[in-house]
Amino acid sequence: MRVLLVEDEPKVSRAVARGLMAEHFAVDVASEGQNAIELADTYDYDLVILDLMLPNIDGTAVLRHIRRRNSGVPILILTAIDTVSDKVRNFEAGADDYLTKPFAFAELLVRTKALLRRGTANQSSTIKVADLELDRLSQRVRRQGKRIDLTLKEYSLLEYLMANADRVLSRAMIIEHVWDQKFDGLNNVVDVFVKRLRDKVDDAHDQKLIQTVRGVGYTIRGNTCW
Secondary structure: OEEEEEOOOHHHHHHHHHHHHHOOOEEEEEOOHHHHHHHHHHOOOOEEEEOOOOOOOOHHHHHHHHHHHOOOOOEEEEEOOOOHHHHHHHHHHOOOEEEEOOOOHHHHHHHHHHHHHHHOOOOOOEEEEOOEEEEOOOOEEEEOOEEEOOOHHHHHHHHHHHHOOOOOEEHHHHHHHHOOOOOOOOOOHHHHHHHHHHHHHOOOOOOOOEEEEOOOEEEEOOOOOO
16 A cells, blocks of 8 residues: 655654555655645555645645545644644544654554555455455465465555456556655566565466466456456
């Protein structure tokens, strides 16, 4: 899943980004309001974590802009402003949750996961494709009941594929969602990680779930092959 973190304090930004990436999130960081708006207009995020006291455009204005563009993305306010009037104003502007500084990362993470679950209220936390099962809460993957150990990026890639089962995803779509805007790696990085996933998910089984659609990209399917 991909998160936009809008925070102008470098220490806080680094700590939060590092913690989220350790939990398998791709994280884009903006340190001021205009950049946050540009990123939100360019990419589709699963969650926005937003400070209020930002250079050039304040967080409430950013919140209103994002909410006008995307009514569904969960937005968590993370700020030192703790007055009731400010909380009410930002909830009315479209915030979904409000956490004041100083804060514990464990609480931020719990709130983040709660918002993401709420955003997919009609979906189970467990995704299944054929006999492959991924639990978003525990971040465990099993096939035929046997656990599969994945790296952070392998897990993120598999989650994205399974959440979009039967949909063909281009390499550009995968890079945009699984990595982040700072990505400047090899052009074949998606192919490399798909091969790693196949080694772990498919090689020991007759039914191959991860499939290549030539000239387009990849998909995961639990029935007939392309």
